[in-house]
Amino acid sequence: MRFLRLTLNPEGTSTPSLQGGDTWGEVARMIIDNTKFTIHQDTNYRELYLIIILLDFIFGDESELAQSPKSVQMISTFLRRLNSKIVDSKAAFLDRTRVKDIIQRLSVRLFFAVSQARDTNYQQPKLEFTPS
8 A cells, every 4th residue: 555645845845755555464554553433422413524534535446455455354343333323313414424325335345345245256147037
């Protein structure tokens, strides 16, 4: 996995450079241990929404996700649990609804990315009909 990190060159302008990043397991630990993902009365749901969008961008390459299925599955499970902790009955709060939506979409995408990597030889069964 590679992260895009901005580095300053001598002229003072920022130029993006690709640096080797952490493994998906380290990313999983960083996400799980981060206090931004703790839901409480004063949670800033707009900020959480933006963080989840950035995570969605980071997890963009599904071929890399397939290389660490256990870590990606751990992240997906964490996101599903996080989603269940956000109380938004009847979609009364738009910020919470948006956060729940993006978390749900990301967790399902990660789940299926790992599932497809695990079942590379999977073929959908075909029903055969015989004339009667």
